[in-house]
Amino acid sequence: MWTEAREKPTMVKRLELKCKNAKVYFRILPLPKICWENVKVLDDKETIYVRYRQEIEATINVERPSYWCFKTDGVFYNNTQSEVYDTIVPELLEHVIKGRHGIIFCFGQTGTGKSLTTIGIENSYEDRGIIPRLITNLFGLRDEFKNTFKMCFKLSYIEATRTHIRDLLKVEETNYDIHSINEVSSQYFTNEPDMLKAVYKAEGRKTLSRNTAYNSHVANSVLTIIVISKHVNDRNTAYNSHVANSVLTIIVISKHVNDSSLVKTYSKIHIVDLAGADTVGNKPSMEKNVAEIATGNLAKSQLEQFLLVLIENIPEQIIVKQRLNILIHYLKDCLNASSMLRFIGHIRVDDENLLITLSMLRFGQIVRGLKPKRMHMYKCDDAKTKIKYLEDELRQIKRQKDIDSMIRNEDLRDNLSDERINQLRCLAEDYLQNRVDEIAVISLADIQTILQVFKTLFKQLESEKSMALDSGPVRYDAYPSRRSSSKSVLSQKSSRKQSGKSRDSLRQSRPIKEKVCKSVRSLTARSVSRGSNKSGENKADVIPLSRLDVLNNVKSKESLTKEKSTKRSKILRKPSGSRRKSSTDSQHEKILEETMFLPEVLPSPSDAWRSFIESDLYDYKELKEQIDEHECQIKRLNARYVNGEVKKLKTLREWLDLCEGKLCQLKRQQELVGTVERNEQGDIIRSEQQIACDEMVYNGKQQLVQQQETCLTIQTELQLYLQLYNEKKKKIDESFDAFCAEKYQTAVSIDNRSNESEVAVYTLNKNNDDPLLTQESLEIVKDEKINKLHAENNEYEQLKLLAAKQREQMLRQQYLNRRWVRSCRNQMK
Numbered sequence: 001m002w003t004e005a006r007e008k009p010t011m012v013k014r015l016e017l018k019c020k021n022a023k024v025y026f027r028i029l030p031l032p033k034i035c036w037e038n039v040k041v042l043d044d045k046e047t048i049y050v051r052y053r054q055e056i057e058a059t060i061n062v063e064r065p066s067y068w069c070f071k072t073d074g075v076f077y078n079n080t081q082s083e084v085y086d087t088i089v090p091e092l093l094e095h096v097i098k099g100r101h102g103i104i105f106c107f108g109q110t111g112t113g114k115s116l117t118t119i120g121i122e123n124s125y126e127d128r129g130i131i132p133r134l135i136t137n138l139f140g141l142r143d144e145f146k147n148t149f150k151m152c153f154k155l156s157y158i159e160a161t162r163t164h165i166r167d168l169l170k171v172e173e174t175n176y177d178i179h180s181i182n183e184v185s186s187q188y189f190t191n192e193p194d195m196l197k198a199v200y201k202a203e204g205r206k207t208l209s210r211n212t213a214y215n216s217h218v219a220n221s222v223l224t225i226i227v228i229s230k231h232v233n234d235r236n237t238a239y240n241s242h243v244a245n246s247v248l249t250i251i252v253i254s255k256h257v258n259d260s261s262l263v264k265t266y267s268k269i270h271i272v273d274l275a276g277a278d279t280v281g282n283k284p285s286m287e288k289n290v291a292e293i294a295t296g297n298l299a300k301s302q303l304e305q306f307l308l309v310l311i312e313n314i315p316e317q318i319i320v321k322q323r324l325n326i327l328i329h330y331l332k333d334c335l336n337a338s339s340m341l342r343f344i345g346h347i348r349v350d351d352e353n354l355l356i357t358l359s360m361l362r363f364g365q366i367v368r369g370l371k372p373k374r375m376h377m378y379k380c381d382d383a384k385t386k387i388k389y390l391e392d393e394l395r396q397i398k399r400q401k402d403i404d405s406m407i408r409n410e411d412l413r414d415n416l417s418d419e420r421i422n423q424l425r426c427l428a429e430d431y432l433q434n435r436v437d438e439i440a441v442i443s444l445a446d447i448q449t450i451l452q453v454f455k456t457l458f459k460q461l462e463s464e465k466s467m468a469l470d471s472g473p474v475r476y477d478a479y480p481s482r483r484s485s486s487k488s489v490l491s492q493k494s495s496r497k498q499s500g501k502s503r504d505s506l507r508q509s510r511p512i513k514e515k516v517c518k519s520v521r522s523l524t525a526r527s528v529s530r531g532s533n534k535s536g537e538n539k540a541d542v543i544p545l546s547r548l549d550v551l552n553n554v555k556s557k558e559s560l561t562k563e564k565s566t567k568r569s570k571i572l573r574k575p576s577g578s579r580r581k582s583s584t585d586s587q588h589e590k591i592l593e594e595t596m597f598l599p600e601v602l603p604s605p606s607d608a609w610r611s612f613i614e615s616d617l618y619d620y621k622e623l624k625e626q627i628d629e630h631e632c633q634i635k636r637l638n639a640r641y642v643n644g645e646v647k648k649l650k651t652l653r654e655w656l657d658l659c660e661g662k663l664c665q666l667k668r669q670q671e672l673v674g675t676v677e678r679n680e681q682g683d684i685i686r687s688e689q690q691i692a693c694d695e696m697v698y699n700g701k702q703q704l705v706q707q708q709e710t711c712l713t714i715q716t717e718l719q720l721y722l723q724l725y726n727e728k729k730k731k732i733d734e735s736f737d738a739f740c741a742e743k744y745q746t747a748v749s750i751d752n753r754s755n756e757s758e759v760a761v762y763t764l765n766k767n768n769d770d771p772l773l774t775q776e777s778l779e780i781v782k783d784e785k786i787n788k789l790h791a792e793n794n795e796y797e798q799l800k801l802l803a804a805k806q807r808e809q810m811l812r813q814q815y816l817n818r819r820w821v822r823s824c825r826n827q828m829k
């Protein structure tokens with residue numbers, strides 16, 4: 001019994017799926033000396049192993065022989081003709097009857113039995129090949145289903161050399177090239193004997209060369225006994241070798257009897273007997289000339305290439321390849337992935353022809369869309385061998401694993417020195433403290449160690465946090481001393497070898513105060529030592545702030561530092577018997593103290609805001625009342641300004657324009673009529689109308705100035721209230737920050753703290769001195785609100801344009817008013 005070594009997963013599933021219509025079978029030529037030590041067929045009769053050639057040629061004794069593994073759809077050895085037929089053809093015929101095309105390719109080395117498979121032995125009914133059996137089968141089907149289907153058959157039989165095609169059904173010699181291929185005849189046959197007769201006649205027209213290669217004799221072979229008894233009486237019997245490719249085509253035309261339409265099912269079945277492939281000088285093809293051998297080899301290799309292109313489905317290349325080979329060209333409408341393709345490879349399994357056998361098997365794999373795999377095999381005769389095999393396998397797996405871990409530097413994991421672990425821990429701490437931006441690692445072991453450090457710190461924090469939840473203000477030992485964490489990492493390293501002790505030890509929580517003090521001390525000591533190590537600069541004085549510090553510093557420092565320090569001093573007490581600290585030490589301790597605070601679980605911004613409002617610690621309500629009041633004033637003033645005073649200003653301006661126009665007109669009239677009278681002083685004497693107009697203009701200007709002043713006053717007032725409003729709002733924001741810093745030890749980001757106030761929009765332009773522009777921004781924001789409301793309205797765009805236009809006009813009017821008032825003032829001065 002033969003066992004194959006563990007099969008590795010392949011990547012060829014995709015190709016296999018693509019070619020599910022193609023099946024490959026192999027038929028082994030019975031020979032007296034088959035080299036079974038080099039070629040194995042598994043019991044499933046589907047897998048063939050061929051020994052690795054380099055090993056055969058090598059003289060050394062290989063313990064675990066390597067084989068190429070070829071998967072097939074069936075292997076025939078010592079099988080009768082009917083067994084071969086029954087396995088391959090009936091299933092194919094089912095598809096052909098349904099309307100699909102089918103091709104049976106017989107390929108193989110010269111003299112390996114292709115013709116035997118296709119046509120069989122002429123005078124032996126039992127040994128007839130696929131073609132006669134198929135013909136019988138088809139006519140049988142026709143008779144069987146004559147009440148349901150009308151069937152008729154057409155036959156073509158050709159022989160293809162490299163460039164030309166011969167019609168074997170015609171008595172006269174024909175020679176068609178690629179352009180005249182359609183002239184190949186096809187004849188209707190109404191009964192089986194006629195068709196068989198025509199086929200056998202055509203067989204006789206094939207080009208042959210006499211060969212003497214067959215010297216097989218296998219006692220057990222059923223077929224061989226028949227063959228030998230009838231044809232092979234001596235061991236070197238000559239046989240006729242075909243030098244060209246032949247294609248027999250049966251066109252099956254069928255129609256349902258109840259179908260009155262003209263629709264007919266039209267399918268073809270080709271049986272291709274490829275010219276034998278071989279190597280020049282090889283025994284089986286001794287009688288063939290080079291050109292004849294080349295025809296066989298070329299047909300095989302071109303078919304191989306074509307199939308590769310077909311599998312990949314590249315249309316342009318398919319067309320090109322079809323043109324290259326006349327045989328492929330002839331089969332073109334049938335030779336595609338949707339046709340049912342059956343390949344029967346013929347192999348001669350002896351040492352001399354192992355190479356060409358391998359080539360045939362490879363061709364078969366290509367057809368199936370597979371690459372041959374190299375595997376090992378064992379002969380499992382006894383338990384001892386099996387154990388040896390498994391031990392070998394185990395050794396191999398272990399070796400593979402070692403190589404893998406070596407490639408990934410995994411082997412370093414348990415061998416990292418204490419210095420390296422310490423170094424990595426320092427790196428991790430530096431990273432957490434924002435002293436470095438990245439951690440440089442060189443192996444997987446480094447990464448694992450660093451992750452371990454993070455994990456330890458996190459666990460520590462978690463356990464301390466849960467302990468501290470009940471004990472008032474939260475204070476975390478965010479960054480334990482390097483010495484302590486080094487200890488933990490080291491202890492974990494040793495724990496890998498010992499037991500799960502370190503985990504338990506991690507869970508054992510120390511008193512928080514003690515831990516914090518320890519951390520502070522150790523970190524301070526480290527900082528000092530670092531600083532003193534570097535000549536010329538005292539690093540101890542400069543400790544960069546961590547990411548947490550940045551967060552903590554959001555709150556206003558002046559107000560908070562004092563409160564905090566008093567609170568902290570309650571928590572952080574000097575441990576008894578501690579060494580006397582230097583001023584630098586205490587300074588660092590102070591800085592580190594800041595960094596030692598981590599926020600509790602942060603509340604949501606809305607929760608924070610709510611608790612801020614509820615606490616009323618920072619006179620929120622009072623401030624809010626003031627803000628509301630300012631908001632009311634702003635709204636009132638704005639309404640008065642926009643709806644009253646500006647309109648009034650506009651009316652006055654129009655009226656003044658009218659008066660001025662009238663006055664101008666009167667003056668012109670006087671000049672034109674020539675009634676200009678002058679008094680003694682030489683001044684023009686004005687008419688009564690002119691005097692009245694003058695007065696009106698004068699009064700109008702007075703009113704306009706007053707009105708403008710009123711407008712300016714309102715603008716100033718508006719600005720004032722806006723300023724107050726913003727100040728109060730800012731104060732609330734600051735109070736909120738202080739509140740968060742106090743309560744959560746960090747800032748809480750909240751975007752819309754005063755979203756309940758409509759006047760918030762004024763703050764958009766709080767730095768702008770011109771209230772008119774503030775007004776404009778208000779209008780813009782209002783517009784935006786309207787936009788939202790009318791987002792789905794079709795008239796929205798029009799309204800928006802209208803509003804923009806009106807706003808523009810209003811602003812322009814205001815600008816003109818101001819300019820005019822200014823000029824009036826100048827005139828009056």
Ligand SMILES: Nc1ncnc2c1ncn2[C@@H]1O[C@H](COP(=O)(O)OP(=O)(O)OP(=O)(O)O)[C@@H](O)[C@H]1O
Pocket residue numbers: 028029030108109110111112113114115116117211214216221223224227228231239240241242243275276277346
């Ligand atoms: N399975 C078999 N059992 C017994 N005899 C066989 C078998 N296969 C082939 N033969 C014999 O081997 C000889 C060569 O066979 P065949 O002509 O079919 O080979 P072929 O591959 O068509 O050769 P060629 O390529 O030269 O045309 C024939 O005499 C045939 O009877």
